[in-house]
Structures are given as structure tokens and as C-alpha cells.
Amino acid sequence: MDSVLTELVSSGKITDPQSAKGRLMRAAAHLFKTKGYERTTVRELGAAVGIQSGSLFHHFKSKEAILLCVMEETIIINIARMHEALQHAQSAENKLLALITCELASIHTDTGEAMGVLVYEWRSLGEDKQKYILQLRDEYESLWLSTIEQGKKEGLIEHDGFILRRLLTGAIGWTTTWYRPDGNLTLNALAKQTLKLAIK
Amino acid sequence: MDSVLTELVSSGKITDPQSAKGRLMRAAAHLFKTKGYERTTVRELGAAVGIQSGSLFHHFKSKEAILLCVMEETIIINIARMHEALQHAQSAENKLLALITCELASIHTDTGEAMGVLVYEWRSLGEDKQKYILQLRDEYESLWLSTIEQGKKEGLIEHDGFILRRLLTGAIGWTTTWYRPDGNLTLNALAKQTLKLAIK
DNA sequence: CACACTACCAAGCAAGCGCTTGGTTTACAA
DNA sequence: TTGTAAACCAAGCGCTTGCTTGGTAGTGTG
Numbered sequence: 255m256d257s258v259l260t261e262l263v264s265s266g267k268i269t270d271p272q273s274a275k276g277r278l279m280r281a282a283a284h285l286f287k288t289k290g291y292e293r294t295t296v297r298e299l300g301a302a303v304g305i306q307s308g309s310l311f312h313h314f315k316s317k318e319a320i321l322l323c324v325m326e327e328t329i330i331i332n333i334a335r336m337h338e339a340l341q342h343a344q345s346a347e348n349k350l351l352a353l354i355t356c357e358l359a360s361i362h363t364d365t366g367e368a369m370g371v372l373v374y375e376w377r378s379l380g381e382d383k384q385k386y387i388l389q390l391r392d393e394y395e396s397l398w399l400s401t402i403e404q405g406k407k408e409g410l411i412e413h414d415g416f417i418l419r420r421l422l423t424g425a426i427g428w429t430t431t432w433y434r435p436d437g438n439l440t441l442n443a444l445a446k447q448t449l450k451l452a453i454k
Numbered sequence: 455m456d457s458v459l460t461e462l463v464s465s466g467k468i469t470d471p472q473s474a475k476g477r478l479m480r481a482a483a484h485l486f487k488t489k490g491y492e493r494t495t496v497r498e499l500g501a502a503v504g505i506q507s508g509s510l511f512h513h514f515k516s517k518e519a520i521l522l523c524v525m526e527e528t529i530i531i532n533i534a535r536m537h538e539a540l541q542h543a544q545s546a547e548n549k550l551l552a553l554i555t556c557e558l559a560s561i562h563t564d565t566g567e568a569m570g571v572l573v574y575e576w577r578s579l580g581e582d583k584q585k586y587i588l589q590l591r592d593e594y595e596s597l598w599l600s601t602i603e604q605g606k607k608e609g610l611i612e613h614d615g616f617i618l619r620r621l622l623t624g625a626i627g628w629t630t631t632w633y634r635p636d637g638n639l640t641l642n643a644l645a646k647q648t649l650k651l652a653i654k
Numbered sequence: 655c656a657c658a659c660t661a662c663c664a665a666g667c668a669a670g671c672g673c674t675t676g677g678t679t680t681a682c683a684a
Numbered sequence: 685t686t687g688t689a690a691a692c693c694a695a696g697c698g699c700t701t702g703c704t705t706g707g708t709a710g711t712g713t714g
Contacts, residue, residue, distance in 0.1 A: 289577070290492065290577055290578070292490065292492035292493060293492060293577075293578070374574065377489070377490055377493075378490070378493070412650070413647060413650065414647070417639070417644070417647055420628065420629070420632050420633075421625040421628070421629075421647070421648060421651060422625070423628055424624040424625040424626065424627055424628020424629065425621040425622070425624040425625040425628075425651075426624065427624055427628060428620065428621070428623055428624020428625075428627060428628070429620070429621075429624065432620050433620075439617070444617070447613060447614070447617055447621070448621060450612070450613065451621060451625075451651045451652075452651075454654070
């Protein structure tokens with residue numbers, strides 16, 4: 255467990271992955287990612303952690319609350335990790351590479367399944383919950399946009415900032431469907447290839 | 455209605471959009487895209503075209519069959535349109551621009567909602583149906599890969615072909631979440647910006 | 655020991671789901 | 685006019701869904 259994660263757990267900002275609730279959330283992320291939220295039943299969810307379906311509602315007040323919690327904590331973790339990664343980079347190119355690597359890692363390491371849920375299942379949230387998640391997302395995106403702006407000032411980037419970020423979001427997010435970390439292509443190599451899209 | 459579409463309709467390869475079945479499929483694509491397949495009920499589907507829910511099953515043998523039909527015809531249409539577009543381009547750069555423009559158009563014009571369904575709802579298909587759709591998809595992808603290979607031979611492209619195509623797939627597909635054709639950015643301008651990612 | 659609290663189970667309710675059924679209307683050809 | 689088939693309706697069946705309820709075992713605290 256990395257230091258960013260332990261810090262978040264001990265400060266109470268996210269659920270301890272070791273706890274019963276944490277294990278439930280991991281199981282939920284797995285099922286929501288592989289089967290989709292709507293096709294996952296509370297009975298499957300219960301069985302995945304070895305309890306009755308009704309007992310879930312002792313930990314969460316609804317199925318939707320589980321989904322929300324998974325999404326919320328995933329964003330919080332990855333915002334924190336991105337902040338951390340940015341601190342070790344100075345030039346725009348290094349910062350951009352750090353962001354790309356971070357985002358790829360968020361999809362292909364521990365938070366991977368939850369990130370998939372975040373992207374594909376947000377429509378299953380009620381309207382007000384969607385707004386809340388979108389708000390967290392804006393915080394995350396501002397880290398990207400300010401780095402890209404620095405890149406434009408340094409003459410590294412020609413594209414419009416918003417368009418470039420959105421194209422990159424798609425390119426990186428889509429890797430969830432094809433990239434496998436245990437294959438020939440390392441995550442860092444993929445990050446470099448992706449960086450090459452953005453800069454000349 | 456473009457000539458490619460009329461040809462496909464009159465040869466019986468796809469359903470006439472004017473027919474009752476065609477209107478139903480368009481309504482289904484709209485609901486599946488905006489609400490998701492699982493969250494769309496046959497009662498809503500019926501109401502959208504002004505018939506009882508049970509009457510749907512006169513046209514399709516199941517709800518899943520509607521989804522499959524929407525996906526199938528959408529790929530067929532867009533394969534045909536891409537073939538057509540490639541015939542008017544010679545250089546790798548022009549061909550690549552044609553492919554990008556075509557794919558963007560597929561997402562943002564008449565087949566747009568159905569394309570969204572194709573990308574986001576394939577997990578709702580049974581296993582054998584998924585395989586069938588994947589097969590059609592391979593046909594579509596081979597058009598991209600051969601064009602990219604031509605680009606590498608002409609020294610236009612540095613990236614690995616498979617990786618580049620997949621990054622572009624994501625970048626283009628993601629535009630469904632943010633690009634609006636009625637805004638300031640034209641579809642052709644967006645295509646050019648996207649092309650700039652791929653080539654030096 | 656008594657009390658409170660957390661974590662859970664067993665049972666099942668109300669609602670909504672996809673789909674079936676039997677019958678009616680409409681269109682058109684013989 | 686009659687026969688046939690397509691298009692549709694009204695009703696509802698059987699099942700699954702998310703969630704509730706009432707109760708119980710285990711654990712720590714005064």
C-alpha cells in the first residue's frame with residue numbers, strides 16, 4: 255500500500271480496504287466493471303463477500319449508495335496520487351508524462367476496476383449524485399488543464415488545450431478495453447507513446 | 455438520405471428507416487443511448503413509437519434482438535460509408551483524414567446514437583451475439599490498419615500501428631461525451647486536429 | 655452481570671420486469 | 685365477398701428485483 259493511500263485511510267477520507275466495507279466495495283467494483291451496475295444484483299453482491307443480500311443494507315442504505323461510494327473514493331485517491339506525482343516533475347513535458355502515467359496507472363492498477371465503473375456507469379446515479387461526482391471530476395481536470403497551459407507557453411504543445419485534453423482522455427480511457435499490464439508493452443512505454451501524441 | 459444508405463436499403467441489407475421497424479429501431483437507439491439498455495423497459499420502447507409493449511414482440515423476438523439489430527445495421531452502414539470515402543482519397547494522409555472524418559461523422563450524425571449503443575452496451579448481448587458483432591468489427595478495423603500501414607511506409611507515421619489505432623479509437627469515440635456539432639468547432643476542424651495527433 | 659452495539663440471517667413484500675396469450679382491426683388479393 | 689396475413693391491443697403470468705422486517709449471535713464496556 256503506497257503512502258498516499260495510507261494517509262487517506264488514516265485521515266478517514268477513504269474506507270480502509272481491509273475492512274468489511276472495503277472488501278465489499280472492491281467486490282462491487284469488480285462486479286460492476288465486469289457485468290455492469292444494472293446487471294449486478296444485490297444477491298450476487300452479497301454472495302461475493304459471503305453474506306445475505308439483505309445484510310448489505312446494514313453497510314449501505316441502497317445499491318446506488320454503493321456505486322456512489324466506489325466512484326467517490328476512486329476519484330479522491332487519484333486526485334491525491336496526481337498531486338503527489340506532479341510534485342516530482344518540473345518541466346511541462348515531465349509533468350505531462352507524469353499525468354499520463356498516473357491516469358494509465360489509475361486504470362490498470364488497484365483502482366482500475368473502479369475507474370471503469372466511474373466512466374461507464376455514471377448514468378446509473380441519480381441526478382444530484384451525478385452533479386457531485388462531476389464536481390470532483392472538475393478538480394481532477396484542472397490539474398491537467400494547467401499543465402497543458404504550461405506546455406503551450408513552453409512551445410511544447412500546439413493543440414487547443416481543451417480539445418487536446420479531451421482527445422487524450424479518450425485515448426487513455428479506452429486502453430481499459432485492450433491494454434494488459436502483463437503483456438509485452440510496459441505501462442511506462444505506453445505512457446511515452448501517448449505523450450508522443452500530444453507533443454511534437 | 456445519402457446514396458450509400460439508399461443502396462443498402464434497396465438491396466435489403468438494412469431496414470428502411472421509414473418503415474415501422476426502422477422507426478422502432480431509431481427510438482430504441484435513442485433510449486438505449488440516453489438511458490442505457492438495461493434501464494430502458496419494453497413499455498417505454500412501446501410508448502416511444504405509440505404501441506403496446508407486447509406488440510414489440512411481433513417485430514422482434516426479444517428485447518435483446520432489438521439491441522443486436524441496432525448494432526448490426528450500424529456497423530454495416532459505416533463499413534459501407536468508409537469504403538466509399540476511401541475511394542476518393544489517394545495519399546495515406548488523405549485516406550487517414552477520410553477515416554477520421556468518417557468515424558467522427560458516424561458518431562455525430564444519423565448513426566450517432568446507435569454508435570454510442572454499440573460502444574457502451576455490447577455487454578448486454580449474449581456471448582454468441584457478442585462474437586458476431588466482434589466479427590463485423592474486425593472487418594471495419596482492417597480498413598484502418600491497412601491505411602496506417604500505408605502511412606508508415608510513406609514515412610508519415612512513427613507509432614506502432616496497433617497502438618496508434620487504439621489510441622485514436624479512444625480519442626475519437628470519447629468525443630461523444632463532449633463534442634456538439636452545432637457549436638463553434640466544425641466536424642472537419644476536429645478531424646484535422648485529431649489527424650495532427652497521429653502524424654508528425 | 656446487564657447493557658448496548660455491531661454485524662449478520664431468514665423470510666418475504668411490493669413493484670417492476672420481459673414476454674405470452676387470445677382475440678381484434680386493417681389491408682389487400684382472389 | 686371471402687380468405688389470409690400482418691399489425692396491433694388488453695390482460696396478465698411467472699419471475700426477479702431492491703429493499704424491509706424482526707430477530708439473533710458475538711463482542712466489548714460499565
